[in-house]
Amino acid sequence: MKINGQAYRTIWLAQDGWRVCVIDQTRLPFRFETLTLGSTGQAAEAIRSMVVRGAPLIGATAAYGVALAMREDPSDAGLEAALALLGATRPTAVNLHWALSRMRARLIGLKARSRAQAAYAEAALLCDEDVALCRAIGEHGLTVISGIAARKPAGEPINILTHCNAGWLATVDWGTALAPIYMAHDAGIPVHVWVDETRPRNQGAALTAYELGGHGVPHTVISDNAGGHLMQHGQVDMVIVGTDRTTATGDVANKIGTYLKALAAHDNGVPFYVALPSPTIDWSLRDGLREIPIEERSSREVTHLSGLSETGEVEQVRVVAPGSNAANPAFDVTPARLVTGLITERGIAPASSEGLAKLFPDLAGAA
Numbered sequence: 001m002k003i004n005g006q007a008y009r010t011i012w013l014a015q016d017g018w019r020v021c022v023i024d025q026t027r028l029p030f031r032f033e034t035l036t037l038g039s040t041g042q043a044a045e046a047i048r049s050m051v052v053r054g055a056p057l058i059g060a061t062a063a064y065g066v067a068l069a070m071r072e073d074p075s076d077a078g079l080e081a082a083l084a085l086l087g088a089t090r091p092t093a094v095n096l097h098w099a100l101s102r103m104r105a106r107l108i109g110l111k112a113r114s115r116a117q118a119a120y121a122e123a124a125l126l127c128d129e130d131v132a133l134c135r136a137i138g139e140h141g142l143t144v145i146s147g148i149a150a151r152k153p154a155g156e157p158i159n160i161l162t163h164c165n166a167g168w169l170a171t172v173d174w175g176t177a178l179a180p181i182y183m184a185h186d187a188g189i190p191v192h193v194w195v196d197e198t199r200p201r202n203q204g205a206a207l208t209a210y211e212l213g214g215h216g217v218p219h220t221v222i223s224d225n226a227g228g229h230l231m232q233h234g235q236v237d238m239v240i241v242g243t244d245r246t247t248a249t250g251d252v253a254n255k256i257g258t259y260l261k262a263l264a265a266h267d268n269g270v271p272f273y274v275a276l277p278s279p280t281i282d283w284s285l286r287d288g289l290r291e292i293p294i295e296e297r298s299s300r301e302v303t304h305l306s307g308l309s310e311t312g313e314v315e316q317v318r319v320v321a322p323g324s325n326a327a328n329p330a331f332d333v334t335p336a337r338l339v340t341g342l343i344t345e346r347g348i349a350p351a352s353s354e355g356l357a358k359l360f361p362d363l364a365g366a367a
């Protein structure tokens, strides 16, 4: 997607052909800065500190982290150490482990001297595939938006609510939940997006609003608590969110607060869709609530807010009473029964074992 007219992916190789460039998402929306990663340690730190975030981009960065490791130490011990370091960065997004398993499978049978080149090629392939998966998700999701548009008076915007950031910044390009929205907008279908601010880190207010604004998509940022009210008053036609891990049975882990939106959507008859590429499906899990690991993050993300001061400086301020404790579970699980459909690269599946297995017999069968 474009920033100030220039096309970007979220991850690319530097001019030297081996270091890895990323957009520093902790600086958005007020500063656009890129970082160049020159070691596995730096790649791991970029994931841990959320310089890069979003399930597919975490996987892509981890893949390049393995490639960087293979320049440093391509031995079996070097490979296993890199996989362990990168695998311990963030617990919920399964794309991380999917990407690391794929890199291991590609490299383990090779002689050490061939590994670096093969690792870079595999990481690049994984990134290109991610772009293709997200584009296909966009095309399938577009049919849902077009269907809703056909039932509305001509010219009236389709109001779509989204939570967190599942746009191109969360993937290599296009995004998952936002891909259908970009495609609808580009096709001339009038869309308007309600953007949940997504406390505590405000990925909606900072990143989704930045992306949609950059692409000219009409949107309005709302406080996280406003969605239910808007749904009760008929102001939301559909919800689309992304996911960090979806079980083989269709339970969906996503940014904290997603479950409450699904409940409100269910109560108000608003369709609730989840957009995901197949690497986000954890075929080994059947009970999302019990089995998906939920990341606990620093309480400081709850007690403090970051923003632009009147003097143009990015500052942090405390918003919680001094002395109060804060808890910060970063994800929640929406049970399959609340999900209208899973928008994947192969089409739209009911959120159930049967629905997923029918679309992905090859993957479901292999688990």
Ligand SMILES: CSC[C@@H](O)[C@@H](O)C(=O)COP(=O)(O)O
Residues within 6 Å of the ligand: 053, 054, 055, 056, 093, 163, 164, 165, 166, 167, 170, 171, 175, 176, 177, 203, 241, 242, 243, 244, 254, 255, 330
């Ligand atoms: C296409 S991204 C899907 C999810 O990764 C996204 O919705 C999300 O929850 C991101 O969380 P984050 O903590 O910002 O990495």
